[in-house]
Amino acid sequence: MDFQLSFEQQMILDYGQNLAQTYGSDYWREKSMVQEFPQELWRQIADDGFLGVMVAEEYGGAGLGITEMALLIEGLSGAGLPLFMMVVGPTMVLGLLDHHGSDQLKQRYLPDGCSGEKVFCFAITEPNAGSNSMAITTLARADGAGFLLSGQKSFITGADVADYALVVARTTPLKEAARKTDGFTLFMVDLKAPGVTIRPMDIPVMIPEKQCEIFFDGVKLGSEQVVGEVDCGFAILFDVLNPERIVVAAMAVGLGRYALRQAVEYAGDRQVFGAPIGSHQGLAHPLAHSHTEVEMAALMTYKAAANFDQGAPAGAEANMAKYFAAEAAIKAVDASLQVYGGAGFTREVGLLDLYGLVRLLRSIPVSRELLLNYIGEKVMGLPRSY
Ligand SMILES: Cc1cc2nc3c(=O)[nH]c(=O)nc-3n(C[C@H](O)[C@H](O)[C@H](O)COP(=O)(O)OP(=O)(O)OC[C@H]3O[C@@H](n4cnc5c(N)ncnc54)[C@H](O)[C@@H]3O)c2cc1C
Numbered sequence: 159m160d161f162q163l164s165f166e167q168q169m170i171l172d173y174g175q176n177l178a179q180t181y182g183s184d185y186w187r188e189k190s191m192v193q194e195f196p197q198e199l200w201r202q203i204a205d206d207g208f209l210g211v212m213v214a215e216e217y218g219g220a221g222l223g224i225t226e227m228a229l230l231i232e233g234l235s236g237a238g239l240p241l242f243m244m245v246v247g248p249t250m251v252l253g254l255l256d257h258h259g260s261d262q263l264k265q266r267y268l269p270d271g272c273s274g275e276k277v278f279c280f281a282i283t284e285p286n287a288g289s290n291s292m293a294i295t296t297l298a299r300a301d302g303a304g305f306l307l308s309g310q311k312s313f314i315t316g317a318d319v320a321d322y323a324l325v326v327a328r329t330t331p332l333k334e335a336a337r338k339t340d341g342f343t344l345f346m347v348d349l350k351a352p353g354v355t356i357r358p359m360d361i362p363v364m365i366p367e368k369q370c371e372i373f374f375d376g377v378k379l380g381s382e383q384v385v386g387e388v389d390c391g392f393a394i395l396f397d398v399l400n401p402e403r404i405v406v407a408a409m410a411v412g413l414g415r416y417a418l419r420q421a422v423e424y425a426g427d428r429q430v431f432g433a434p435i436g437s438h439q440g441l442a443h444p445l446a447h448s449h450t451e452v453e454m455a456a457l458m459t460y461k462a463a464a465n466f467d468q469g470a471p472a473g474a475e476a477n478m479a480k481y482f483a484a485e486a487a488i489k490a491v492d493a494s495l496q497v498y499g500g501a502g503f504t505r506e507v508g509l510l511d512l513y514g515l516v517r518l519l520r521s522i523p524v525s526r527e528l529l530l531n532y533i534g535e536k537v538m539g540l541p542r543s544y
Contacts, residue, residue: 211226255346364511411487
C-alpha cells in the first residue's frame with residue numbers, strides 16, 4: 159500500500175492551480191453567472207493534453223486511468239474551477255469508449271474528443287424514471303440494419319454545446335424484458351441529427367454548464383453507433399456510472415479544500431474584539447473537523463479509483479466516496495461561510511454560490527439516499543426496502 163502520489167500524478171493534481179493563474183475563479187464566476195460554456199478554458203485544457211487523460215495513446219490520449227482523472231478534477235475544483243463537462247465528457251464518455259468501444263468507434267470519436275474538436279455529454283435521466291433507471295422508456299426500435307430512437311431525456315449537462323451524447327436507451331421495453339436489467343443499449347448519438355431537439359432548462363446553480371432536455375423523435379441510428387452489445391448495455395453501465403461517482407467525489411474534495419483554504423486565510427486575518435477570529439475554537443473546530451472529513455473523503459476516493467483502475471470491484475468504494483465527499487464538502491463550505499460572517503454572502507467572496515454547488519452534489523448524479531440504499535443492501539446485506 160502506497161499513499162504517495164507519483165511525480166506525474168502530483169503534476170496532474172497541481173495543474174488546476176497552474177491553470178488558475180490564467181483562468182482564475184473570476185473567469186469561472188463570470189461564465190457561471192451567465193451560464194456560458196467556458197470555451198477558452200476548455201481549449202486550454204485540451205491543448206495541455208488533459209481531456210484525453212483516460213484515452214489510450216494510440217487514439218490521442220495519455221493512457222492513464224480514473225485515478226489521474228480524479229486527481230485532475232480534484233485539482234481543478236480545488237483551484238475554483240469545477241467543471242461538470244470534465245465529468246460527463248472526458249471521464250464518462252471517452253473513458254467508456256476507450257474501455258468498451260469498437261475500434262471503429264474509437265477511431266471516429268476519441269482523437270476529436272482528446273483534441274477538444276468534439277464535445278460529449280451523457281444522457282440517462284428521464285422525467286418519468288428518475289433514480290429508477292430500470293424504468294426508462296426511451297426506445298431504440300430495430301429498423302432495417304439500424305434503429306429508430308424516440309424518447310426524452312432531462313437534466314443533461316452541456317447538451318447545448320455538445321456534438322454527441324452517449325444515450326442510454328432500451329432496445330427491449332421493460333415489460334418485455336426477462337429481467338429488468340435486460341434490454342439496455344448504449345448509443346453514440348449525433349446531437350445535430352434530424353429528429354433531435356434540445357431545450358435548455360432553468361437551473362440557477364452557479365456553474366457554467368447548462369442542463370437541457372433532449373427530445374428524440376425517430377432519430378435514425380446505425381448499428382455502428384452501438385457501444386458494447388445490443389440489449390446488454392447494463393453489463394457496462396457501471397463502467398460509466400462508477401467513474402462518475404469517483405470524479406464527483408473528487409470534485410467535492412477539491413471544493414471542500416478550496417472553501418477551507420479561503421476560510422483559514424480569512425480566520426487568520428480578520429480581527430474582532432482584538433483577536434483573530436480563527437483563535438476562537440467555536441470557529442476553528444468546525445474548520446478542523448471539516449479538514450479531517452475532506453481528507454478522509456479523498457482517501458476513499460483514491461481507493462475507489464485504484465480499484466477501478468486495477469479491474470477490481472469498485473462499486474462499494476465509489477458509492478461511499480461520493481456519499482461522504484459530498485457531505486464533507488457541504489459541511490466545509492458551511493463552516494467556511496460561518497467564518498466569513500456577513501462577508502460570506504457577498505458575490506465577491508462567493509461562498510453562498512459555492513454552497514449551492516456542493517449541496518447539489520448531495521442530490522446528483524446519484525442521491526444520498528440511493529447511495530445509502532446501495533451501501534445498506536449490497537455492501538452490508540440489509541434487506542431491500544423498495
Ligand atoms: C445540475 C444537474 C446536472 C445533471 N446532469 C445530468 C447529466 O448530465 N446526465 C443525466 O443523465 N442526468 C443528469 N442529472 C440528473 C440527476 O442525475 C438526477 O437528478 C438524479 O439522479 C436524481 O434523480 P431525480 O432528479 O429524478 O430524483 P428522483 O428519482 O425523483 O428522487 C427524488 C428524491 O427521492 C429520493 N428517493 C427516490 N427513491 C428512493 C428510495 N428508493 N429510497 C430513498 N429515497 C428515494 C431521492 O433520493 C431524491 O431525494 C443532472 C441533474 C442536475 C440537477
